[in-house]
Amino acid sequence: MSDSKFLRGTLIVTLGTFLVKFLGMIYVFPFHALVGTEGGTLYTYGYIPYTIFLSIATAGVPLAVSKFVSKYNALGDYKTSRRMFRSGMVMMIVTGVLSFLVLYMTAPLFAEAMLGKQSVHSNIGEVTTIIRLVSFALIVVPAASLIRGYFQGHQSMGPTTVSQIIEQIIRIVFLLAGSFIVIKVLGGTVATAVGVATFAAFVSAVGALGVLIWYWLKRKKHLDQYLIEQTVPESTVSTVQLFKELFAYAIPYVVIGLTIPLYQQIDTLTFNSIMQAIGQGDIAERALGIFTMWTHKLIMIPVSLATAFSLTLVPAITKSFTEKQYRYLKLQITQTFQANMFLTLPAVVGISSLAYPIYTAFYDADPLGGQVLMWYAPVALLFALFTVTAAILQGINQQKHAIIALIMGVILKFVCNVIFIRYFGTVGAILATAVGFLASVWYTNQQIKKYAHYSFGVVYKRTFQIAVLTFVMVVVVKLSQWILSFMISPDGRVGALITVAICAGLGGLVYGLLAIRTGVLERVFGGEALEKIQRKLGNRFKIKLKSKGA
Template identity: 35%
Template sequence: MSKETISDNKLKQPLEEMSSKDKMINGSAWMTGGSILSRLLGALYIIPWMAWMGNQSIAESANALYTIGYTPYALFLNIATAGVPSAIAKQVSYYNSLNEYEISRNIYKKGLQIMAVTGIVSALIMYVAAPFIAASSPNVSVDNATQVIRSLSWALLIIPCMSVTRGYIQGHHIMKYSAISQFIEQLARVIFMLAAVYLIRQVWNGSVVNAVAASTFAAVIGAVFSIGYLFYIIWRKKPELDERAAQSLNKITISTNEIFKSIIRTAIPFIIIGSGITLFQMIDQFTFQQIMTQVSNLSPKQIVNHYGVASGNVNKLIMIVISFGGSMAITAVPLISELIAKNDLKKIAHQISDSLQLFSFIMLPASIGMMIVAEPLYTVFYGQSDLGTTALQVASFMSLFLGLFVLMGSTMQAANQTRSALWALVIGLVVKLATQYPMLAWAGTNGMFISNIFGFGVTVLLMLWKMYKVTRFDMGLILRRVLLMLILTLAMAIVTFAVKELLYLMMDSENSRTSALLVMAISAGSGGIVYMYGSLKTRLADRLLGARVTGLRTKLHIK
């Protein structure tokens, strides 16, 4: 059995035979699959959810109220989890690579204790601070916003322990169970949410705020099901984990206090950088209403609805593609941490190069493709909206920078370049603050996305430059391959746009969800085929995904 991973009988080959690149592809595939399915559920539920809430105006107000609760919750969630699971995954992978499995187990046990405490503290703070957060957010009723925010605080009691368990499993390079738990969490959440809204609004004719509060409380239900599954996996793998612990070299001795300090020291930077996107969103939440009141002619209710469309609806959709960057980051952290333990700088450079190329290979066509099909995509989920379409187009381009930030932020921390990563984030936040007012004044609601592009753009450039100076990864190779990806993406974009416009000429109505679904599926599918063919024809896919692609090309008769 592998010394570096928990064995899985369903795997066709022992993981110790897999290269770092194979582990990255395999792990990213699992995490991306789980994440995308979860994000799709998180976006699809909105269709019946808004329909059951009431008419279009009521549904939009309910959605804005929901978003107001979730943005601060995301920040408190990052605080409560203290950078877990990535911090725990980094520690576990590091000591596993040194054959010190008993220390890894102790880190997990102590991590559970820390997470239980931070969860309770964060839940209390969020509950108490809810009125202040509500008063500082775009809303019509402070009391309603307070109720929604408080309903989410209960989830903070469970999710931290769930996160540390995920991190422990990820530290053994087994991403499957973490991905499955993520999907279970989202599925249970959506089922409870839809059932609650249907009963409250359609059966009992209850208030909108109670329906929204029940929807946000669904996070608790999802967490319960997810942590139950993870504990079951730990119980099922206990014999293997016990065997690993018995094989520990025990050459390193770490006291309980040292373990606590190690977890906290590793976790604090992860929490700050992991909260990067949320911090940018909090700037929007606390400044959007005030700035738009000064620079626009929108009414208070229109401002709230605009915020709900941009920060709620659009963000749900772009997070589907951003999740790929997060999945790669989750996979990369234990891999790079393992290489750091072995002091293998050359392989670290190769790992970073592989990560950036794989990221670009997926994210470039995904983000540009979403930008082109923004109109039918938004219509399918939320109904036809010029505001929503334009916002999604700008946000789709922004998703490239957000995804790269997630990947590079975790990569730098795994490579022990935390201070530089923190400074890059701080500078990006300053740029965001400096450009927020002028961009909102110039571009209206879309200005919040444009200021994000400036802020995250500066941050990722600083991160890339720092990692290049440290590892000297092959920048020339990356640029050449990214250029080829851009050419293939351009070809894909032209085909996707042409097919979309042709289909709209043939359709009776652009406002129909059914028509929009057909347009989106056919045009995106056509563009996807072009990109896939181009990547196979140029052998780009072979270089990035390995020998498994060769068989696919042979079956498709592509020489």
């Protein structure tokens, strides 16, 4: 696959995923206005078990199918790819229904485990209903995800992107409209509104599945042509053996899908009780909602960029690895790390530096919310790095090390949670998350270095350059914020929004111009990216290409 096709596919998924996350960020503002901070906690109680069960239901198969199809297509064996797709679809339907039934029936157990006997505001009946309503999505999502994986294996990113955008739009409209009707029209409770909001996952999944089926019907004739023109013999390996190979690919995808939900599940199981023990039980649920729902939504926006890169990375790296194109493999790894750092580092540092006005602009003026966002935003860089490094390990057939990294991180998270929350309160849970992910990223980097014979020298050098640009950006942002504080009060939502818009805009502009002037942008994305920028801006910045430099 050419550089341009690799980058084009990456760009399509990156922009699509960013748009999905952006829409996910926008809806949070009116949703918070409807259900409040505690409503976010209820939402989290329902969604975390659902996410864990979704990872189990899919078992990593959709993305593993992406890798499987990419591999066999590279060998010219399209019939084996199609055979696995059909078998995988049957499996996704069965596991989806079974997971729905299990989660629906065990919802009371999950509710009791999360709430315990502590004097928190929510009750077990409310949380049980919320979990049961979101569980219906398990019937549909696995099948939709498998179709996306099949298209991605064919290097076709459009169906994934379009279906995700449509799914997000349907979910947001249903979620907000349903919550509004329950609270404002029917005079219902926040718990009922949150239940309707979680049921939106099922409604939107049905919409996404419809889009994917339409794409399948539209492109089936073209895909069938590959089967007709196939010249290599179809693999004689049995379906059972194919599934063994598929699950060898799939398990690490479960790891990626489970990582953040497992960390959050540890928080929901330990946070309330420890906060009660240290005398902060009165703010426990509010703090948990801020940490696991409201600030998490904001910091996951830059992480989505890394996730998008990892989605296209796996089939591309698998192809290079299968074809023994090791030089290109190393270039892809370097390009992915550089792009990840270039996009994610300034984003998370910028969010942290503007944490208080950002939280006020989206939700309300809350010192605790601003404090949590300030500490939590930098941890998003570790989320992004783990996503990418785990994907690289899958691409070079070292899946087991992603699992080891997850286990290591989860154990550290649990141990550190028990200790850190007692001493640092809500911030302690954030620090525990950082320690767990830092250990996982360190381990995955060591394995990439070992098994891909990869040197991080260029990545370290580029990261230092990006860090310098980010530092200058932060200086501009904080200086702008200080000047604006004399003219605009950041305590109100409008003032905070103006502050964020101006400071973030100036910071982004400075970062972008410095990246162009210093040649960092070109070294990360290549000269072609700068040529496009130059054409768009009419040679205003007189960019001089230095693509051969380090």
